[in-house]
Every structure is written in C-alpha cells, then in structure tokens.
Amino acid sequence: MPRYRATVEYAGTAFHGWQRQRNVLSVQEVFEETLARLVLEPVTVFAAGRTDTGVHALGQVVHFDLKKAWTPFRLQSALNFYFRPHSVAVLSLEEVAPDFHARLHAVERCYIYRLMNRRAPLCLDKKRAWHIITPLDVPDMEKAAQYLVGQHDFTTFRAKDCQSRSPIKTIYEIRFMQEGALIEMYIRAPSFLHCQVRNIMGTLVLVGRRVWPARRIKTALEAKDRAAGGPTAPPHGLFFARVVYPAKRGLDHVQRKN
C-alpha cells in the first residue's frame, strides 16, 4: 500500500480541532471523508500534531495509505477540489516510504502565536490574532521567555487533560517579532504538551502587561503547578507553522514512475 505525506493549511475557525469527534466537525473528518470519497474506501489520516478547536495550521503534516497508487499531483488536485467549501488545502503531497509516520518521526515542531496590540478592534486580523488592548512590553516578554528555553518540567504550562506520559519537554527557541501593532512569538521544540504554547503565551502576556516581573516566569516554572501559571491564551492566535523530519526521512520517499 503506497503511503503519502501531505503538508496541510487550514483556518481553524470552523473546526473543532484536528481530531475526529462525535457531532462536531474536525479537520480529520473532512480529510478522511474527502479521501474516502476519492478512493471509495475508508482511510485513516495521521497528523503530526492535534491542533485544538480554533487553532490554525500553516504547515500541518499528515500521512495516510491508499490501496492504489495515485500520482501526487493528481491526488493533491483532487483533494483540494473536493475539500471545498471547507478551509482546508494540501500545500504539497508526495509518496513516502511505507514506514514514514507524520507524528512519530517528527523531530521538531514550530508554532507561531500572533498578538495584535492596539486599542481598535480587529478587522483584517479577526480570528487570526489575539487582540490585546493594554500596551505590551515585548522585550520584557522575550526576556522572560528565555527562562523556558531548554529542558524543564512544564507542569505549570500543561493542560489538565494532557495525555503526555511526562511533563518534561525541551524548548529549542522562543523568539519575538514586532511590526506596528503585530507581535509574533515563534516557538520551536521537538514536541509540546497539550496547551503548552497557549499557556506560555497567556503567562508571557502577564509579563508584557507588567502584572508580572520577567523573573516570575522562572518561579512559576519551578512551582510545577498549573495554578502557578497564567491564563490560557485564546486558540485563534495560534498557528501550527512547521514540522521538521530528519533529512533521511525527507529523502527516502519512493520515486514512482507514473
């Protein structure tokens, strides 16, 4: 059975997250139902990350098996055609080795969290950024964020329902960009706990608003207690930006003549 890897963009607004659930629409359901319609059999789609309700994806990565081989170009076109009117699109698609796994083989994930820091309500960035009216001290937020870089017990920034076996995670980098009212946080790690990025953002905003001194992030982290952390930032500012696989995994896709 040929295996395919797809890089996927979606606007999270209309979906109850990636994962299939009863009675509500998920990206996984749209993806699987569209594939089933194309190949006339049920297909399971595995994603690199399970995004929550309202969270967007710029570069989610998924894999799935089909019984018959398709040319990647035709499969991508057909998927994009039948995804409509849903806000889901396959940006690229390729055949990969039959043991490739979108989630298990990912070595790095990158999220972007967007803030719009201004008094006026959002028009063009509505549902694409967290609107914060109080002026934020971005250099202080970036400074505070550095306490989180490295390997730590992230219990303070972990959702109660998080299913990860361990709260110990490694953050490679947290970086901020500011341009006018737009503030973006880039965060890279091998993997994340449930709601980790949103809990970090919600807490860093306390620093930005000068409710917390930067150093309190360190105290909060060391408390290993969710109650010591700040609130969870809303999902509509979060973008699942990129997934990295080892170079080998990028090269070992089957070259099939079509």
Next chain:
Amino acid sequence: MPRYRATVEYAGTAFHGWQRQRNVLSVQEVFEETLARLVLEPVTVFAAGRTDTGVHALGQVVHFDLKKAWTPFRLQSALNFYFRPHSVAVLSLEEVAPDFHARLHAVERCYIYRLMNRRAPLCLDKKRAWHIITPLDVPDMEKAAQYLVGQHDFTTFRAKDCQSRSPIKTIYEIRFMQEGALIEMYIRAPSFLHCQVRNIMGTLVLVGRRVWPARRIKTALEAKDRAAGGPTAPPHGLFFARVVYPAKRGLDHVQRKN
C-alpha cells in the same frame, strides 16, 4: 465646529467600496450613520481615497466636523463600539485644524497588492490576496514595473469611468517583496487614477507569467490606450495602506484641554 481626522482600517469584503451608494452598503454609510447615531445629527465624512468594492484599507484617512467637541479618546472608543458588527475600526483619531482636508491635503498614497502564488487554494488568506497558480517571475515583474515609475500619461492603466481631469500621474516607487508563496507589491504616488493599481498589477502578472516580456510594459504605457494594457487585478488583493500629509498638516492640530 471642531474637525477630526481618523485613520481607519476595514475589510473590504462586505462593502461596496468607500463611497455611499443607493441600495448597497458602503464604508462611508456605516461611518456616517454611526456618527449620526452618536451626535444625533447628520455628518458628512470625507476620505483620502475612494476604495472600490472588495478593496481593503489598512490606513484610510478621513475627516469630518462635529458641532460639539469630543475628546478624541472617547470619540474613537464610541465609534469602534458602534461600528460592530461591521469590519470597520478607527485606529487613531485626533482633532485637526478646521481647514484640514483628508483628500486635498494628502501628498502621498501607498497601496499594497498581495498575491499568493501557489497551486493550493487559499485558506488563511482567502479574500486577502489574489490567488495565482502559474509560477510568477517576481524579479521580472519588478523590472517591468520600473518603466512605470516617474511622470507618465497612464491612460493604458486607467479605468474607463475614471473621473480624474488628467491621465498624467507620477509614481514615486514600485517595490516587490516575496516570502514563500506570498508576493507583495508596494506602490507610492501622490495620487492614483481609478483602478490604476489593479490595472498595473493585472498587467505585471502577464510579465510574471512570461506571457509578456518586461519591455512590453513600456510599449503598453506609450500606447496610451486601455486596450494595450493587461486585465484588471481583482479587488480583494488590494490594500489602501497609508496616506502622507505635509509635516505642517501633521502638527497644526488644535491642542484642546478636555
């Protein structure tokens, strides 16, 4: 009568442009009706540029007179509150000299045209960029654009219904930015003809698609004939980004104690 200047953002998608028209919703109508509701009398709002149906604004500038003075802060808040649910927001507001005119005193206008150059349909940038599937040669588009910089007769890039007295305009700068699939064109001029930016963009895309050699832009310009130009780019890629006033106009607003 105190005069106010406001910088305004709007998503053009739901509006039939800036200018008030019968039976369809315009940004001007929303703005004027909201003001009338606040001050209980009719108010006329003048804009720096009349954007067309579907065109967005990041920094449209308007002015209007009120019979009674408002503190700018309160007026901005009230407008933004009552604009809802429309996608219109006042980014900044100040009292200006009673002879300030948003359109007549503007010395420079800047537009941004956004293209998304990729096969996959747009999710996150839907209605915020022109989707072009054919790969575009951006350096060639930028090169071709330079033939348009300076003072020229822009009849080739002027809408049939354009009400400007003269087709002669000066373009200060045309610059391109590319980041992944996103291509942005920045264009600055004292003022523009009706549909000039969209007609220029539509024509430059012919160059980008290698349907036209770059030099043909020069021939088209010199033809002074709309039929010699390319098609009109769609409105939803166009953003009215910025209006510049002389430094004097920026300083001469009345400082009123409230």
